[in-house]
Amino acid sequence: MSSPHETRRVFLKKSAAATTFLAVADFATFATDPAVSVKTNSSDSRPWYRRALRWGQVNINERDPQRYDIPWWREYWKRTGTQGVVINAGGIVAYYPSKFPLHYRAAGLGDRDLYGELAQAAHKDGLAVFARMDSNRVHEDFFHAHPDWMARDASGEPYRDTGLYVTCVNSPYYDDYIPSVLREIIERSHPEGFADNNWNGLDQRSICFCENCQRKFHDKTGQSIPRARNWDDPVFRQWIQWNYERRLEVWDLFNRVTHEVGGPDCLWAGMIGGVVSAQCQRFRDCRALCERGEIMMLDEQVRVNETGFQHNGEVGKLIHGLLGWDKVVPESMAQYQGGRPNFRLTAKPEPEVRLWMLDGFAGGIQPWWHILGAYGMDRRLYKTAGPLLRWHAENQEYLVNRRPIATVGVVWSQQNQDYHGRDNPEEIGEHPRRGWVNALTRARIPYLPVHADNITRDADKLSVLILPDLAAMSASQIEAVKKFVARGGSLIATGDTSRCNEWRARHQRATLAARFRRHSGTVANAAQLSATHAAIARPHCRAARRQRAACNWRTPSRPEKL
Numbered sequence: 223m224s225s226p227h228e229t230r231r232v233f234l235k236k237s238a239a240a241t242t243f244l245a246v247a248d249f250a251t252f253a254t255d256p257a258v259s260v261k262t263n264s265s266d267s268r269p270w271y272r273r274a275l276r277w278g279q280v281n282i283n284e285r286d287p288q289r290y291d292i293p294w295w296r297e298y299w300k301r302t303g304t305q306g307v308v309i310n311a312g313g314i315v316a317y318y319p320s321k322f323p324l325h326y327r328a329a330g331l332g333d334r335d336l337y338g339e340l341a342q343a344a345h346k347d348g349l350a351v352f353a354r355m356d357s358n359r360v361h362e363d364f365f366h367a368h369p370d371w372m373a374r375d376a377s378g379e380p381y382r383d384t385g386l387y388v389t390c391v392n393s394p395y396y397d398d399y400i401p402s403v404l405r406e407i408i409e410r411s412h413p414e415g416f417a418d419n420n421w422n423g424l425d426q427r428s429i430c431f432c433e434n435c436q437r438k439f440h441d442k443t444g445q446s447i448p449r450a451r452n453w454d455d456p457v458f459r460q461w462i463q464w465n466y467e468r469r470l471e472v473w474d475l476f477n478r479v480t481h482e483v484g485g486p487d488c489l490w491a492g493m494i495g496g497v498v499s500a501q502c503q504r505f506r507d508c509r510a511l512c513e514r515g516e517i518m519m520l521d522e523q524v525r526v527n528e529t530g531f532q533h534n535g536e537v538g539k540l541i542h543g544l545l546g547w548d549k550v551v552p553e554s555m556a557q558y559q560g561g562r563p564n565f566r567l568t569a570k571p572e573p574e575v576r577l578w579m580l581d582g583f584a585g586g587i588q589p590w591w592h593i594l595g596a597y598g599m600d601r602r603l604y605k606t607a608g609p610l611l612r613w614h615a616e617n618q619e620y621l622v623n624r625r626p627i628a629t630v631g632v633v634w635s636q637q638n639q640d641y642h643g644r645d646n647p648e649e650i651g652e653h654p655r656r657g658w659v660n661a662l663t664r665a666r667i668p669y670l671p672v673h674a675d676n677i678t679r680d681a682d683k684l685s686v687l688i689l690p691d692l693a694a695m696s697a698s699q700i701e702a703v704k705k706f707v708a709r710g711g712s713l714i715a716t717g718d719t720s721r722c723n724e725w726r727a728r729h730q731r732a733t734l735a736a737r738f739r740r741h742s743g744t745v746a747n748a749a750q751l752s753a754t755h756a757a758i759a760r761p762h763c764r765a766a767r768r769q770r771a772a773c774n775w776r777t778p779s780r781p782e783k784l
C-alpha cells in the first residue's frame with residue numbers, strides 16, 4: 223500500500239493548485255507525528271473536537287470483560303495513529319459498575335470498570351474519549367420497575383426489539399434517567415464527550431401510544447395521537463413535526479447536562495447518518511442538528527449496491543454543507559464484513575474498506591475504524607486501518623478544513639423527502655436526487671448538495687441549481703430560487719418540482735414554471751431532463767458546459783447512458 227499512497231501523495235502535492243478542493247486555513251499539526259497528544263498538545267489551543275481527526279472503536283460485547291487485552295489495543299492505537307476512541311460505557315449494557323441498580327451490567331463484568339480502564343488508558347496515551355451510549359432499550363427488570371417509561375403500540379403492548387423493551391423518547395427515561403447516567407460517567411472518567419448509537423427512540427414507522435406521548439401531544443396540539451399513518455391527515459403531519467422537535471429537545475437536554483457537569487467542551491454528539499430518507503425515518507433533522515453540533519459522528523459504515531463507493535463522498539459533502547467545512551465529521555467505517563452479506567466476525571476485503579474510506583476522505587470525512595469485539599480470530603481485521611490512517615495523517619492538509627470549488631448545487635430537503643416521498647421514500651424521495659448525483663459524478667462535474675432552506679446562503683457561489691423532483695417547497699424556498707434565477711443563475715428542475723407547499727397539502731401549480739422557457743408539465747427523470755436541456759431555465763448551463771469542456775466530457779447522446 224505504501225507505494226500507491228506515496229504516488230498519490232506526491233500527485234496531490236504537485237497538483238494542489240489545480241485540485242477541486244481548496245485548503246482554506248491552517249489546520250491540525252499532527253501530520254508529521256500522528257501520535258502527538260490530542261489532550262496535551264499545548265502548542266495548539268483549539269478544542270479537542272477540532273484536533274482529534276482519526277478515530278477508532280472496538281464495539282465491546284459481553285464476552286470482552288474476560289478477554290480485553292488493553293496493552294495490545296494501546297499498541298494498536300499507537301500503530302494506527304488513532305487520536306480518539308469511542309468506548310462503550312452505558313445504556314442497554316453498562317461496562318462500568320454503575321450505581322444505578324437497574325443499569326444492566328455486562329455479563330462477567332462483576333465490579334470491574336472496563337470502560338473506565340480503557341478511558342484512563344486512552345487519556346494517558348493522549349487520546350480523546352467518546353463514551354458511547356446505547357439509549358433506547360432495557361431489560362426485563364427495568365421494564366417491570368418502570369412500565370410507564372416504555373413505548374407502546376395502539377393496543378397498549380410494549381414495543382420489543384431483540385428481546386428487550388423499547389423506551390419512549392417522551393418518558394422520564396430520556397428526561398431524567400439518561401441524564402443521571404451521563405452525570406455519573408462524567409464524574410467517574412471525564413470523557414471528552416458522548417456518542418450514542420441509537421438515541422432517537424422509535425422510528426417513523428411505529429407510533430407510540432404510551433401515556434406520556436398521549437399527554438404531551440395533546441398538550442401541544444389539542445389533538446389525540448393519530449391512530450394510523452396517513453399523510454393526508456393534518457394531525458399525522460403534526461405528529462411528524464412534533465417528533466422532530468422532540469429529538470431536538472433531547473439533543474439540547476443532553477448537551478446541557480454534559481456542559482453543566484463536564485464543562486463547555488464536554489459534548490453530547492449522538493450520532494447521525496448520511497442517507498436522507500433514513501434520517502427522516504429516525505426523526506433526525508440534519509440541518510437543525512448540524513446547526514447545534516461542533517462535531518458530527520457519522521454512522522454510515524459500508525457501501526451498499528444501490529449507491530456505490532461515491533455515496534461516501536456525497537455524504538461528506540452533504541453533512542459538511544450543513545455543519546461547516548472547518549468542523550470534523552468522523553465516520554464509523556466497518557473493518558468487518560457488514561451489510562450484505564453480514565458476516566460480522568470476518569474481515570471485510572481490504573480493497574472494499576480502502577475505497578470506501580478514501581471516497582469518504584474525498585468528501586471531507588475523517589476516519590474512524592470500527593471493529594466488533596476486543597478479540598477476533600480473523601486477524602486481517604487489524605491490518606487495513608493502519609496504512610489508511612497514516613496516509614490520512616500525511617495528507618491531512620489536503621483533506622481537512624477545505625471548501626470544495628463547485629458551481630453546481632443539487633437541492634434537497636427532508637420535508638420533500640417526508641411529505642413528497644411519504645410511504646415510498648426511497649423511490650420518490652431518494653432516486654431523483656441520486657440519479658442527478660450519479661450523472662454529475664460520472665460526468666466529472668463538481669457539485670455540492672444544497673439544503674433548500676440554505677439556498678440564499680449557499681447559492682451565491684453557484685451558477686446552476688438542480689431541483690430533482692423537489693415537489694414540496696415552502697414559499698421562502700421558492701423565493702430563494704427565484705432570486706437565484708433573477709441574478710442570472712441557471713435552473714434545472716425535474717418531476718413535480720415546486721408543485722406543492724412544504725406539507726404537500728396545497729398545490730402551487732407552476733410556481734416556478736414561469737422561470738422556465740418551456741414548461742412541459744412533468745419531467746419524469748434525470749435522464750429525460752438531461753436530454754431536454756431546452757427545458758432548462760436560462761442561461762443554459764454555461765458553467766456546466768465550461769466544466770464539462772475542462773473535463774473533456776461529452777454530453778451523453780442517449781439518456782439511458784445516464
Ligand SMILES: [Zn+2]
Nearest residue numbers: 390430432435
Ligand atoms: Zn410514548
